Amino acid sequence: MWHIKNRLKAIFFSISFFIFVFHVHSLAQAGTISFEPPFICVQALDTFQVDIAVDSSTHGIHCFFVKVGFDRGIITMDTVVEGPLLPGSGSTFFFYKDTSGFYDIMSCILWPSNGFANGPGSLATMQLIAGNMPRITTLHFERAFLQDTLLDTIPAQRFDGLVIIMGPEGYHFGDANNDGTINVTDVVYLINYLFISGPEPVPLWIIGDVNCDEKVNVSDVVYLINYLFISGPEPCTPCE
Numbered sequence: 001m002w003h004i005k006n007r008l009k010a011i012f013f014s015i016s017f018f019i020f021v022f023h024v025h026s027l028a029q030a031g032t033i034s035f036e037p038p039f040i041c042v043q044a045l046d047t048f049q050v051d052i053a054v055d056s057s058t059h060g061i062h063c064f065f066v067k068v069g070f071d072r073g074i075i076t077m078d079t080v081v082e083g084p085l086l087p088g089s090g091s092t093f094f095f096y097k098d099t100s101g102f103y104d105i106m107s108c109i110l111w112p113s114n115g116f117a118n119g120p121g122s123l124a125t126m127q128l129i130a131g132n133m134p135r136i137t138t139l140h141f142e143r144a145f146l147q148d149t150l151l152d153t154i155p156a157q158r159f160d161g162l163v164i165i166m167g168p169e170g171y172h173f174g175d176a177n178n179d180g181t182i183n184v185t186d187v188v189y190l191i192n193y194l195f196i197s198g199p200e201p202v203p204l205w206i207i208g209d210v211n212c213d214e215k216v217n218v219s220d221v222v223y224l225i226n227y228l229f230i231s232g233p234e235p236c237t238p239c240e
């Protein structure tokens with residue numbers, strides 16, 4: 001009789017545990033994983049930080065894994081430290097490694113085993129070092145996934161980042177030919193670049209992104225024409 005009672009208790013606790021775990025699993029919700037800030041301007045040789053973060057719609061995170069890439073001739077990784085989001089829900093295992101041109105970064109809540117975290121918050125912070133000349137590189141996720149307490153994948157939309165290393169004079173967005181003045185010659189320069197394979201804006205292609213959407217296309221030409229001829233808004237100045 002005593003053994004039967006103990007078995008019933010064990011079965012009861014097992015059922016309760018699985019009910020709880022599946023309940024936690026049902027709380028997992030898809031969201032976004034991104035670099036914060038998404039757009040950063042730094043001076044040559046600066047040390048700067050970028051977070052790997054999730055938004056407020058991301059729920060039920062038990063583990064994460066990302067493979068981060070960037071142009072190593074432009075910036076270098078100094079170190080990676082764990083963000084506060086997962087440790088706030090339990091003891092964690094955190095790991096990062098340089099693997100074949102990418103950085104693998106991961107963490108998982110170990111105790112309690114059914115612990116989970118909800119966004120928004122930082123999963124990890126990368127400390128990076130800028131190179132010694134004006135350049136631009138994307139920060140991108142070669143891979144990125146989140147997992148719930150059952151280690152099932154939580155779908156997450158990924159957003160890349162952008163790092164601009166500025167020269168001593170800074171950048172004048174809209175001055176596509178870098179002659180010190182924004183005028184009709186910059187419109188012609190952008191048209192040549194976009195439609196007849198002319199040279200890209202100098203000193204970096206991003207100078208032609210006058211509406212700050214992180215692309216150089218015909219909308220920038222229209223934006224610049226509006227600015228010059230019908231008192232439209234000035235070209236954006238993200239690096240200021």
